[in-house]
Amino acid sequence: MRLRLLLPVLVLLAAFHAATETLVSTAAPNVAIRGRVELRQAPGDLTRRPNVSDVAMPRGHDPTDRRRSVVYLETAPRAAFEQREDVRVKLDQRNEAFVPHVLAIVAGTTVDFPNNDKTYHNVFSLSPTKPFDLGRYAAGHSKSIRFDRPGIVRVFCDIHSHMSAFILVFAHRHFTVTDEEGRYRLDNVPPGTYTVVAWNESAATESRRVVVGESGDVEANFLLGRR
Amino acid sequence: MCRVFVLLAFAAFPLAAAAQSIPSGPVSAFDGRLVVGAEVVANIGDVDETAYFNYTDYEHNTLRLVRLALAANWRPTERLAFVGEVRTEDFGQPRAYAAYLRVRPWLRHALDIQVGQIPPSFGAYGRRGYQSTDNAFIGYPLAYQYLTALRPDAVPATALDLLTMRARGWRTTYPVGSAEAAPGVPLISAFRWDTGVQAHWEGGAVDVTGGVTVGTLSDPRVEDHNDGKQLSGRLGLRPFTGLVAGVSASRGEFIADNVNTLVPNSPGSHAQTAFGADAEYSRDHWLVRGELVWSRWNIPFAATQTTQDLDALGAWVEGRYRVTPRIVLAGRADRLTFSRFDAIAGLRPTWDAPVERFEVDAGYYLQRNLVLRFAVQYNDRNGGRVRSRTYFSGQIAYWF
Numbered sequence: 269m270r271l272r273l274l275l276p277v278l279v280l281l282a283a284f285h286a287a288t289e290t291l292v293s294t295a296a297p298n299v300a301i302r303g304r305v306e307l308r309q310a311p312g313d314l315t316r317r318p319n320v321s322d323v324a325m326p327r328g329h330d331p332t333d334r335r336r337s338v339v340y341l342e343t344a345p346r347a348a349f350e351q352r353e354d355v356r357v358k359l360d361q362r363n364e365a366f367v368p369h370v371l372a373i374v375a376g377t378t379v380d381f382p383n384n385d386k387t388y389h390n391v392f393s394l395s396p397t398k399p400f401d402l403g404r405y406a407a408g409h410s411k412s413i414r415f416d417r418p419g420i421v422r423v424f425c426d427i428h429s430h431m432s433a434f435i436l437v438f439a440h441r442h443f444t445v446t447d448e449e450g451r452y453r454l455d456n457v458p459p460g461t462y463t464v465v466a467w468n469e470s471a472a473t474e475s476r477r478v479v480v481g482e483s484g485d486v487e488a489n490f491l492l493g494r495r
Numbered sequence: 496m497c498r499v500f501v502l503l504a505f506a507a508f509p510l511a512a513a514a515q516s517i518p519s520g521p522v523s524a525f526d527g528r529l530v531v532g533a534e535v536v537a538n539i540g541d542v543d544e545t546a547y548f549n550y551t552d553y554e555h556n557t558l559r560l561v562r563l564a565l566a567a568n569w570r571p572t573e574r575l576a577f578v579g580e581v582r583t584e585d586f587g588q589p590r591a592y593a594a595y596l597r598v599r600p601w602l603r604h605a606l607d608i609q610v611g612q613i614p615p616s617f618g619a620y621g622r623r624g625y626q627s628t629d630n631a632f633i634g635y636p637l638a639y640q641y642l643t644a645l646r647p648d649a650v651p652a653t654a655l656d657l658l659t660m661r662a663r664g665w666r667t668t669y670p671v672g673s674a675e676a677a678p679g680v681p682l683i684s685a686f687r688w689d690t691g692v693q694a695h696w697e698g699g700a701v702d703v704t705g706g707v708t709v710g711t712l713s714d715p716r717v718e719d720h721n722d723g724k725q726l727s728g729r730l731g732l733r734p735f736t737g738l739v740a741g742v743s744a745s746r747g748e749f750i751a752d753n754v755n756t757l758v759p760n761s762p763g764s765h766a767q768t769a770f771g772a773d774a775e776y777s778r779d780h781w782l783v784r785g786e787l788v789w790s791r792w793n794i795p796f797a798a799t800q801t802t803q804d805l806d807a808l809g810a811w812v813e814g815r816y817r818v819t820p821r822i823v824l825a826g827r828a829d830r831l832t833f834s835r836f837d838a839i840a841g842l843r844p845t846w847d848a849p850v851e852r853f854e855v856d857a858g859y860y861l862q863r864n865l866v867l868r869f870a871v872q873y874n875d876r877n878g879g880r881v882r883s884r885t886y887f888s889g890q891i892a893y894w895f
Contacts (some may be wrong), residue, residue, distance in 0.1 A: 315523045317532045317894070319569035320580045320593035321614050321622035323695040323704050324607040364760070388736055389776070392820050394862060401820040403779035406736035424863055429520070 300485045301464055302453040303477055305337040305446050308493030311470035316430040327428060328365035334470060335372045337492065338436050339452045340443035342463040342475060349440045356380060356412075359423070359433060361389045366423060366433035370469070372443050373435060375418050382410035390426035397421050397437060434469055457486075468489035511813035518895045519864055528571060532895055534564040538633055540888030546881035547665035548850070548874040549634060550642060551686050552678045555584050557635055558872070558888040564592070574599050578609075593688055605697040612717060613693045616706040616727045617743040619773035621685055629823035631815040633870040633890045634854045638788040638809025639685035641831055643847050645792055645805065646680065647675055647714045648673040648751045651760065652798040654838045662879030664846035671797040680713035682769070682790045682809050682831075689715035691726065703733040709792040711747040711767040712790070721755065723748020723766065737778050743771035749792055761795035761802050768793075784811040805846045823858040848878025865893045 311334040316326050360367040362384050372381065381391045385407055392401040392491040397419030402411040404427070415421065418439040425431035436443070446452045454464075456478050465475045471492035477487050520804045521532040540558035543549065549557045566580040580593040595611030615621035616864065620639055623629055634640075642664030644657060650673035651657040660667045664679035691708030705728035710716030712727070725747025732740050750765035773786040789811045813827035829852040833845040854872040867889040875883040 312523060313527055315521055315527050315530050317521045318530045318566040318578065320566050320578050322695060323614055323693065324605060325576065325597065325599050394820055394860060398818040401780065401817055404777050
């Protein structure tokens with residue numbers, strides 16, 4: 269009976285020891301996975317629904333950069349899951365567009381949604397990962413949401429049909445958003461074998477298996493979209 | 496080589512959930528210059544062949560209606576756009592509900608001119624209620640839907656003829672003009688748009704819309720049936736974010752020429768004149784709207800070669816509250832009253848039966864552009880065979 273009680277404690281102690289060891293060992297090398305994500309077909313800008321009730325030309329809005337992709341490790345070292353800092357990031361509303369259009373965060377991050385536009389906005393999401401509705405609020409005001417569960421959260425404005433954004437919430441810190449030319453770099457990846465995944469809203473995800481050694485960057489390129 | 500403990504990034508990363516299961520945005524082509532959207536609305540409700548509280552001038556029951564709509568906006572240049580919408584109701588003949596050309600002469604000034612079958616200049620609901628995206632209700636406000644006893648193509652010979660048709664707007668007959676039994680008209684039709692020219696200007700917190708059209712608010716038309724034109728306009732104000740208010744006015748020839756020739760000596764212009772006021776305030780999860788519409792028709796009575804002014808006043812207030820991201824609750828209180836007229840000696844009844852309507856709706860969003868709604872609507876009428884009735888109805892609406 270006493271042994272049955274002791275067993276879980278021993279398992280927890282062993283796990284703690286292993287995790288501590290991992291933290292020490294992963295801090296040493298600075299190996300990166302880098303490359304480029306290209307899209308076979310560049311996704312078009314988000315357009316407003318044709319509203320025949322409008323009595324004027326619709327107002328212009330900032331174009332949405334839908335070429336940005338997110339690259340992440342499908343599996344990651346345990347230590348990458350244990351860094352839970354209180355992080356705040358911003359998803360702005362400017363000229364009837366969410367900026368940035370794609371935001372990648374680690375679970376536990378709080379996202380501020382400031383309204384820096386001239387008009388009302390109503391930010392909401394029906395995604396199972398984090399359903400929320402911030403209600404209508406005017407320019408100069410901001411509301412925030414903390415994202416604790418990993419997953420994809422699609423964000424909309426209830427008033428402007430062409431406004432949308434993606435928030436990708438990760439359980440670990442090995443992810444990045446590509447730059448305007450599709451380049452990415454995942455830093456501080458400990459040695460090991462990983463599956464690297466590239467995600468873009470307009471295409472199916474693709475994955476690559478890569479082996480990271482003690483030194484030297486690893487390159488993994490992606491070409492997303494239908495042939 | 497260090498030891499690596501490998502764990503999954505996500506227990507269940509819903510990659511497939513990134514995109515919604517059915518299209519969520521409009522279809523665009525030619526670098527976004529052509530945009531096509533659609534709307535499918537199916538209302539399921541009780542059969543109503545006795546009270547006709549929710550019938551339209553197209554003889555459809557708004558609580559029991561299937562509507563398919565296809566809308567397009569083609570903007571070949573920054574100054575020019577072609578806008579149109581084709582609809583079918585209850586799988587009937589598809590009709591063009593909107594078809595107009597929009598021109599912006601000066602790109603630096605928010606002045607737009609529209610020509611064709613255009614959105615209404617008068618009031619607020621007429622433009623909003625056309626699509627289900629910003630409408631939390633299945634039913635319509637009385638002023639925009641309820642059929643009065645008046646018709647543009649047939650008129651009473653005597654006051655008694657009008658009195659006989661009281662509370663029978665769904666199917667009226669008069670001895671002068673068209674002999675067919677047909678529905679009367681609402682104060683403003685929410686189901687058809689008028690044809691003409693419209694100008695809209697916006698500057699800061701003020702916007703002005705004005706138009707010249709061939710029909711009237713009650714009877715929007717593609718082709719004119721009299722020589723008179725309707726003038727209508729609205730002045731809108733946005734004093735601060737969240738509040739929108741407006742005042743409207745309109746006047747146009749109502750009676751068709753086939754009737755005018757039968758009552759050549761009756762005085763007056765037989766016009767419909769209307770004034771309106773509307774307001775909307777929204778904040779957080781609340782939205783409150785209200786509108787007031789006053790209308791006067793100058794109707795000839797053929798036997799006496801006289802005319803009478805028949806007035807109606809529609810007023811309603813509605814509110815909606817988003818309880819959760821998926822659930823919206825809404826309620827509307829609505830009243831339509833009519834003026835008294837000289838019917839027979841010593842009797843001055845209202846020329847149509849006043850109606851009250853209360854509606855409560857609950858909406859559940861399956862996804863952003865797919866919603867289920869349920870409504871309970873209570874109607875009370877001071878006249879007619881059926882004086883009060885409660886309806887239960889459901890709706891599924893999808894748009895992209």
